[in-house]
Amino acid sequence: MAVCTVYTVQYSLNSTCSISNPTKSHMGFTQKHQFFFYTNKKSSSNYLKKIKTHEISCSSSEEKTVVIGLAADSGCGKSTFMRRLTSVFGGAAEPPKGGNPDSNTLISDMTTVICLDDYHSLDRTGRKEKGVTALDPKANDFDLMFQQVEALKNGVPVDKPIYNHVTGLLDPPELIKPPKILVIEGLHPMFDARVRDLLDFSIYLDISNEVKFAWKIQRDMAERGHSLESIKASIEARKPDFDAYIDPQKQYADVVIEVLPTKLIPDDNGGKILRVRLIMKEGVKHFSPVYLFDEGSTISWIPCGRKLTCSYPGIKFSYGPETYFGNEVSVLEMDGQFDRLDELIYVESHLSNLSTKFYGEVTQQMLKHADFPGSNNGTGLFQTIVGLKIRDLYEQIVSTKVPTPLEATKA
Numbered sequence: 001m002a003v004c005t006v007y008t009v010q011y012s013l014n015s016t017c018s019i020s021n022p023t024k025s026h027m028g029f030t031q032k033h034q035f036f037f038y039t040n041k042k043s044s045s046n047y048l049k050k051i052k053t054h055e056i057s058c059s060s061s062e063e064k065t066v067v068i069g070l071a072a073d074s075g076c077g078k079s080t081f082m083r084r085l086t087s088v089f090g091g092a093a094e095p096p097k098g099g100n101p102d103s104n105t106l107i108s109d110m111t112t113v114i115c116l117d118d119y120h121s122l123d124r125t126g127r128k129e130k131g132v133t134a135l136d137p138k139a140n141d142f143d144l145m146f147q148q149v150e151a152l153k154n155g156v157p158v159d160k161p162i163y164n165h166v167t168g169l170l171d172p173p174e175l176i177k178p179p180k181i182l183v184i185e186g187l188h189p190m191f192d193a194r195v196r197d198l199l200d201f202s203i204y205l206d207i208s209n210e211v212k213f214a215w216k217i218q219r220d221m222a223e224r225g226h227s228l229e230s231i232k233a234s235i236e237a238r239k240p241d242f243d244a245y246i247d248p249q250k251q252y253a254d255v256v257i258e259v260l261p262t263k264l265i266p267d268d269n270g271g272k273i274l275r276v277r278l279i280m281k282e283g284v285k286h287f288s289p290v291y292l293f294d295e296g297s298t299i300s301w302i303p304c305g306r307k308l309t310c311s312y313p314g315i316k317f318s319y320g321p322e323t324y325f326g327n328e329v330s331v332l333e334m335d336g337q338f339d340r341l342d343e344l345i346y347v348e349s350h351l352s353n354l355s356t357k358f359y360g361e362v363t364q365q366m367l368k369h370a371d372f373p374g375s376n377n378g379t380g381l382f383q384t385i386v387g388l389k390i391r392d393l394y395e396q397i398v399s400t401k402v403p404t405p406l407e408a409t410k411a
Helices: 041-051 078-089 124-130 142-153 209-224 227-253 339-347 360-370 378-399
Strands: 015-024 030-034 054-061 066-071 111-115 158-163 171-176 181-186 199-207 255-261 275-280 299-301 315-324 328-337
Touching: 066 078, 066 142, 066 227, 066 299, 066 339, 066 378, 078 181, 078 199, 078 360, 078 378, 142 158, 142 181, 199 209, 199 227, 199 378, 209 227, 209 255, 255 378, 275 315, 328 378, 339 360, 360 378
Parallel strands: 066 181, 066 199, 111 181, 199 255
Antiparallel strands: 015 030, 015 054, 158 171, 255 275, 275 328, 299 315, 315 328
């Protein structure tokens, strides 16, 4: 009777084994061919002698990488969000050591953040020649994106390309090893249905046109010396592609952080006082929406007073159920800004389902990064909360993957 002899590095009931040869596939990662060895006692040792020059490795369903997608337009706070998120998991996020100094990748103890600009199929000159923007799908390689994200999710290293933002060229690839948590951030993480299906959780940063314009003026005029006319022209040139290819992705997001002008000051579009909405889809696996006071109720709350210092125009919170692109959602909203971050503990104590490890963890995280943009308003608060929810989601996913030791059996 033939038996299956399985040789593994890490043993698991749900493991599949592969023999790896050093050839590279068109997908940019090392090819691995899967075999099941059905042998009898006489032939097994001879066959293994023949394949001993190849590496034998296993990938286990219990060890698959958790993949998070973050979508937003350029200049909408993705980098700040990433720093808050990686901080929740511990360890500073840094570029790959000894690699390309212009790499867009950030690696921490548990997370690897990949910028999807690296999957541009056209460099800056190529886009100009063809008359397309980086937002246009024609300027991006979605086949390679899907293949490499799928490989990393399944525990296979990849040679990922690098888009050099300094030169505008496509640099030689860099080796990316599968992390515990992979974050893909950029313009198109939810555009391709194949990539979208690989995501364990997805976020969209939705910055209104008024706020986006105000932010871009503040940044480009003050820091880069651009004229008001050139800033307006740049925004208008990108808007058709943004509306066609980027903005529609928010309908697929599990969480949307929507940033709008304040309602506390009539006709204020300056972008300094913000109204921020945390839109949380109901029924998402491993995710329970945050709520204020009473889950499912409709709440309006002005906390300013003896326990929360609020200068003009004050702070207003609201919470309640809504419908968003046909999905049932819960929405937590904050309008206004904090004067003292240490007093945020008062607001935190009225929020539930925060997925914190201890009382005051949200406030601690906010104080830890008080110098980050948005730390005095709802953008920083809600980014921090979502980071804690992602940590909880990761821990739930890991806890459902309990490996069972299985010793290799030789007949």
